Amino acid sequence: MASKPARSIATWAAVFLGLTFSGLAPALEWNLQPAGSKLAADIHDLHEYVMILSTAIFVGVFGFMFWACYAHRKSKGHKAEQFHENTTVEMLWTVIPALILIGIAWPATRVVVAQKDTSNPALTIKVTGYQWKWGYDYLKGEGEGISFISTLATPREQIENRAPKGENYLLEVDNELVIPIGKKVRILTTAADVIHSWWMPAFGAKQDAIPGFIRDLWLRPEKTGTFRSQCVELCGKEHGFMPIVVRVVTQDEYSKWVGEKKKALAAAADDPNREYNIDELRQRGERVYAANCVACHQPTGKGAPPAFPPLDGSAVVLGPQERQIKLVLNGKPDTAMQAFGTQLNDVELAAVITFTRNNWSNRTGQVIQPSDVKALR
Amino acid sequence: MSAVVDSHGHPADEHGQHDQHGAHHGPYGGIMRWITTTNHKDIGTMYLWFSFMMFLVGGTMALVIRAELFQPGMQLVDPDFFNQMNTMHGLIMVFGAIMPAFVGFANWQIPMMIGAPDMAFARLNNWSFWLLPFAASLLVISFFTPGGAPGVGWTLYAPLTVQMGIGMDLTIFAVHLLGMSSILGSINIITTILNMRAPSMGLMRMPLFVWTWLITAYLLLATMPVLAGAVTMTLTDRHFGTTFFNAVGGGDPVLYQHLFWFFGHPEVYIIALPAFGVVSTVIPAFSRKPLFGYTSMVYATFGIAFLSFIVWAHHMYTVGMPVEGQLFFMYATTLIAVPTGVKVFNWVATMWKGSLTFETPMLFAIGFLFLFTLGGFTGLVLSMVPIDIQLHDTYYVVAHFHYVMVAGALFAAFAGVYFWLPKWTGRMYDERLGQIHFWLTMIFFNVTFFVQHFLGLAGMPRRIPDYPLMFETWNRISSIGAFGFGVSQLLFLYIILKAIRHGEKAPRKPWEGAVTLDWTRLPTPAPYHSFETPPVL
Numbered sequence: 049m050a051s052k053p054a055r056s057i058a059t060w061a062a063v064f065l066g067l068t069f070s071g072l073a074p075a076l077e078w079n080l081q082p083a084g085s086k087l088a089a090d091i092h093d094l095h096e097y098v099m100i101l102s103t104a105i106f107v108g109v110f111g112f113m114f115w116a117c118y119a120h121r122k123s124k125g126h127k128a129e130q131f132h133e134n135t136t137v138e139m140l141w142t143v144i145p146a147l148i149l150i151g152i153a154w155p156a157t158r159v160v161v162a163q164k165d166t167s168n169p170a171l172t173i174k175v176t177g178y179q180w181k182w183g184y185d186y187l188k189g190e191g192e193g194i195s196f197i198s199t200l201a202t203p204r205e206q207i208e209n210r211a212p213k214g215e216n217y218l219l220e221v222d223n224e225l226v227i228p229i230g231k232k233v234r235i236l237t238t239a240a241d242v243i244h245s246w247w248m249p250a251f252g253a254k255q256d257a258i259p260g261f262i263r264d265l266w267l268r269p270e271k272t273g274t275f276r277s278q279c280v281e282l283c284g285k286e287h288g289f290m291p292i293v294v295r296v297v298t299q300d301e302y303s304k305w306v307g308e309k310k311k312a313l314a315a316a317a318d319d320p321n322r323e324y325n326i327d328e329l330r331q332r333g334e335r336v337y338a339a340n341c342v343a344c345h346q347p348t349g350k351g352a353p354p355a356f357p358p359l360d361g362s363a364v365v366l367g368p369q370e371r372q373i374k375l376v377l378n379g380k381p382d383t384a385m386q387a388f389g390t391q392l393n394d395v396e397l398a399a400v401i402t403f404t405r406n407n408w409s410n411r412t413g414q415v416i417q418p419s420d421v422k423a424l425r
Numbered sequence: 426m427s428a429v430v431d432s433h434g435h436p437a438d439e440h441g442q443h444d445q446h447g448a449h450h451g452p453y454g455g456i457m458r459w460i461t462t463t464n465h466k467d468i469g470t471m472y473l474w475f476s477f478m479m480f481l482v483g484g485t486m487a488l489v490i491r492a493e494l495f496q497p498g499m500q501l502v503d504p505d506f507f508n509q510m511n512t513m514h515g516l517i518m519v520f521g522a523i524m525p526a527f528v529g530f531a532n533w534q535i536p537m538m539i540g541a542p543d544m545a546f547a548r549l550n551n552w553s554f555w556l557l558p559f560a561a562s563l564l565v566i567s568f569f570t571p572g573g574a575p576g577v578g579w580t581l582y583a584p585l586t587v588q589m590g591i592g593m594d595l596t597i598f599a600v601h602l603l604g605m606s607s608i609l610g611s612i613n614i615i616t617t618i619l620n621m622r623a624p625s626m627g628l629m630r631m632p633l634f635v636w637t638w639l640i641t642a643y644l645l646l647a648t649m650p651v652l653a654g655a656v657t658m659t660l661t662d663r664h665f666g667t668t669f670f671n672a673v674g675g676g677d678p679v680l681y682q683h684l685f686w687f688f689g690h691p692e693v694y695i696i697a698l699p700a701f702g703v704v705s706t707v708i709p710a711f712s713r714k715p716l717f718g719y720t721s722m723v724y725a726t727f728g729i730a731f732l733s734f735i736v737w738a739h740h741m742y743t744v745g746m747p748v749e750g751q752l753f754f755m756y757a758t759t760l761i762a763v764p765t766g767v768k769v770f771n772w773v774a775t776m777w778k779g780s781l782t783f784e785t786p787m788l789f790a791i792g793f794l795f796l797f798t799l800g801g802f803t804g805l806v807l808s809m810v811p812i813d814i815q816l817h818d819t820y821y822v823v824a825h826f827h828y829v830m831v832a833g834a835l836f837a838a839f840a841g842v843y844f845w846l847p848k849w850t851g852r853m854y855d856e857r858l859g860q861i862h863f864w865l866t867m868i869f870f871n872v873t874f875f876v877q878h879f880l881g882l883a884g885m886p887r888r889i890p891d892y893p894l895m896f897e898t899w900n901r902i903s904s905i906g907a908f909g910f911g912v913s914q915l916l917f918l919y920i921i922l923k924a925i926r927h928g929e930k931a932p933r934k935p936w937e938g939a940v941t942l943d944w945t946r947l948p949t950p951a952p953y954h955s956f957e958t959p960p961v962l
Binding site for chain 2: 077078080081088091094098099102105106109110113116117120121123126127128129130131133134137138141142145146149153156159160163206207208209213216237241242243247249252253254255256258259260261264276277279280281283285287289352354355383384
């Protein structure tokens with residue numbers, strides 16, 4: 049009988065451990081991600097160097113402490129000596145750490161200076177943080193003029209546990225940033241609403257994206273492949289859901305990608321002068337809504353008031369179209385409602401506005417044409 | 426100040442009569458005693474209980490966070506509420522739990538350690554405390570306003586703060602009240618220490634706990650107004666059309682960060698220095714040996730306080746500073762390792778060749794020493810700009826500051842409570858349970874936070890409600906540790922209540938090596954009014 053509590057404790061422990069390790073399919077990650085560039089490798093070396101020094105000092109200092117705990121115990125009959133203050137010892141333990149710090153600061157300084165040198169890039173790309181997606185504009189170098197928005201591609205069913213999670217859960221996007229191997233890429237960061245932060249650990253590159261200001265960083269990838277990361281500055285509700293994916297390709301592949309992307313962008317260019325019918329607009333609008341609006345206003349159109357107002361039954365959506373078009377174009381200051389006029393074209397805007405006016409319980413039957421949007425820009 | 430001392434310096438017989446109506450509390454009984462009290466011991470007790478309640482509230486929020494992070498996917502709360510939990514956990518723990526806990530120690534101990542009858546400004550002292558429950562209520566009420574509490578992180582970075590609901594304004598007012606309370610408390614502490622010491626107690630004869638609090642109080646006076654200014658600017662940006670932090674009107678969001686961290690970094694030492702003071706009291710007592718380098722400890726405290734004002738931008742390496750700025754803040758930050766090292770070496774040298782026993786206060790002090798130093802080393806790692814650029818805003822930083830704040834400040838607070846509980850209540854805690862509390866706390870703390878270093882290195886951003894699959898295992902372990910840690914603190918509550926109700930009567934000086942005036946010159950438990958005439962040293 050006495051073993052009963054023991055057995056139940058053991059059972060519970062087993063259940064706990066089982067729960068803990070049931071997800072232990074991938075290897076345990078416990079160090080910096082593998083370096084994909086020289087800069088990242090330098091940072092790894094610096095980290096290793098500081099860690100080795102720190103560990104040695106830590107073991108030394110606490111070696112003394114635990115030896116004291118063991119050998120100088122009262123229970124072993126150790127009598128306390130009453131010494132205190134010793135100028136030599138105190139000078140030594142002030143000066144030696146200072147020297148060690150110089151030994152650490154010197155190599156660190158070299159990396160800091162290298163990391164800040166964004167001169168002479170082969171390619172310049174502007175990254176814009178939006179709540180909650182990234183915009184990429186190729187400003188200079190091969191691919192100049194390419195521009196796209198990059199959004200989380202993980203389906204909401206996976207996030208809400210209604211579907212099994214994929215391998216790259218929360219680290220997959222619809223449009224990856226593509227760059228060539230071995231070229232110095234300068235990245236300019238900025239943001240449209242609040243502060244975000246763009247991070248690519250494999251290249252030792254992190255820079256806050258600050259609304260109204262432009263900052264820069266550089267990277268020079270030395271490995272091809274797909275590299276993944278996330279926004280690292282709290283930027284509101286969907287902060288955890290705006291991944292960053294960079295695909296590094298060879299120069300040939302890059303040139304090919306640039307050609308295809310430009311062609312695709314040209315082909316996908318909507319004709320803002322055509323008249324669209326309601327079904328075309330509603331179908332297109334549903335896709336635009338899913339990519340841009342659903343995080344706040346929800347699939348049900350009910351939003352999450354008061355921060356994110358409902359669209360279903362909304363006075364703005366059911367009211368005069370000018371007001372809604374202007375709101376979507378220009379955003380609402382000091383809220384997460386952005387000026388979508390800078391992100392979406394007239395056809396997309398017309399489509400999504402038409403969609404909201406003819407979905408859920410909204411039944412206005414009104415069709416907003418791209419020309420209506422253009423007129424209010 | 427001599428007037429205060431004189432007014433209590435009655436001749437002995439008159440003194441005896443005086444004691445009859447106010448021996449154990451002031452003129453009121455029941456709840457009015459606590460509302461009207463101007464006694465430093467009553468007020469210290471209220472600070473400590475308040476801080477423990479806030480610790481439980483903030484801890485519950487941490488458990489909500491850890492429960493959501495137990496596995497990938499959104500299970501329990503929505504991302505918005507998750508952000509609110511993060512924000513309030515940070516604010517409540519820093520301003521509601523840790524800071525008031527050490528002010529509680531200051532209230533109880535400083536007058537008794539310097540031979541003063543009470544704090545200098547007794548009524549102000551009452552008000553300093555009673556601002557706190559109102560501030561805490563504002564924080565809690567913000568959850569029930571439209572839009573809920575702010576979901577911006579405890580750092581309250583602009584311009585995300587502009588998007589929040591009315592809960593943000595309540596939080597700003599709460600910060601104002603908390604700041605007022607701290608400033609008033611600091612003025613009181615400084616005045617008490619500088620003017621009310623026993624006549625022959627020179628500054629360099631003060632116990633180290635008193636020294637650390639003197640310097641801490643100056644740090645509070647210098648930085649709290651900066652925080653108050655920064656949140657007020659946020660308030661006017663939100664409601665009155667200013668653009669301090671908005672580029673559209675010529676402002677700069679990064680200005681907020683400079684202001685916040687000019688407060689925020691000294692704040693780290695506002696929390697850590699009194700903890701150093703407690704540990705510097707406990708370690709010599711249980712080593713039965715004087716503190717190794719008293720003078721260098723005092724100078725190191727000054728050194729840390731000075732450096733804390735010139736390192737703030739190491740929290741901002743990724744905002745895009747010029748290279749000169751990064752280098753300056755990197756060098757200044759690494760320098761902090763020197764005076765901090767002096768302290769650690771001093772504590773170890775104090776234990777060296779002592780006659781050590783390991784009662785609960787000593788265990789917590791050693792736990793503090795070990796884990797705080799570990800947190801110091803990760804701080805050194807983070808001070809390196811290139812490494813920090815990899816680790817900034819990841820779980821590595823979360824692990825680092827919990828080693829400093831929890832294993833640092835909280836462990837020291839536990840050490841202090843176990844050490845002084847006999848003095849305060851006249852009763853002993855259950856030593857066996859105290860040691861169990863220490864080991865549970867120690868083990869679960871490390872289970873919770875050590876693995877977070879790995880998460881940060883591997884690339885998990887902080888403040889995310891859901892995470893990629895590769896982070897799953899460490900998060901599960903961390904969550905289990907967090908629940909263990911939380912439950913262990915209920916044991917602490919039980920130990921304290923048990924000691925107060927049925928604890929063994931404490932001897933006058935239960936700790937052989939205790940040397941401060943509170944132990945050597947006062948009975949145990951300390952009488953309601955102590956040192957009505959200053960002791961002669």
